[in-house]
Amino acid sequence: MRRADRLFLIIHALRGRRSALPARSLAETLGVSLRTIYRDVADLQVSGVPIEGEAGVGYMLRKGADIPPLMFNAAELEALVVGTRFVRAFGGERLGVAARAALLKIEAVLPPELRDRSRRTRIFAPVVPGRHETRGPVDRLHAAIEARELLLLDYRDGDDRVTAREVEPLCLAFWGGVWTLGAWCRLRGDFRNFRPDRIARIRETGRSFDDDPARGLDAYLRQVDTC
Known part of the structure; x- marks a missing residue:
């Protein structure tokens, strides 16, 4: 997380509070150390943000230093x-x-x-380590999609056979029970869907691919719509 984003989040976490927010709670939420929170709050105070409180007690914005609420209904x-x-x-x-x-x-x-x-709200989606839907490398594939990074996949099919696939990753889709990677498969010369949890290995190529309309995202979505 960028420091500017972290400072922004600290200010927003303190807005509208009637009691002090412990630094430890901020640190756990933002995934940083207590020392980082202490330093960030001190820097915000020096820059003129009206934060009151101290280490070991908690922080809050001075009364009146608030902004209008977002306009959401329940x-x-x-x-x-x-x-x-x-x-x-x-x-x-x-x-x-x-x-x-x-x-x-x-x-x-x-x-x-x-x-x-x-x-x-009583609608929950518990975070369960090792869940089937998230065992696959979703983060890695997401990054490759954004970077238009050509990937080599060792892919295991339903019969547990592994094949090497050179793919141009286009999108990720969640179907309520499993993720799929929509991609152009250079081995098959066509669009294919790959389940991330069946990817045995991702090998980087150091290469990117061009945005070809014939095998890009729009063409993939048109094919999916006609299936």
Whole structure:
């Protein structure tokens, strides 16, 4: 996480609070050390942000230093909360961290009654280590899609046979029980879907691929729609 994003999150975590927020809670939420939180808060105070409190006690914004709440109704807010829970449970570590940070930003600027409502929703998506849907390398594939990185996959099919595939990764899709990687497979010369949990190994090629309309994302989606 960039330091600028972390400072922004600290300010938003303190907005609208009636009691001091312990530094340890901030550190656990942002995934940093207590020393980092102490240093960041001190820097914010020096720059003029009206943060009151001290190490070992907690922090809060000076009364009146708040901003108007986001305009969400209860149903919209619950949808956002449930959505971030599902991303944390099924979206891999990278998106899970981002979802947690996004929810923190949202809750930090809500009026108290809506903040309480967001925490009372009874729709859960528990994070279970080793879950079938997240055993595969979702984060690694996500990064390759963004970078248009050509990958070599050792892929295990339903009969446990392993083949080497050189693929152009295009997108990830979650089907409520399993992820699939949509890609152009150079071995088959066609679009294919690969289950991340069946990828035995990802080998980097150090190469990227061009955005070819004939085998790019739009063409893949058109083929999926006609299947």
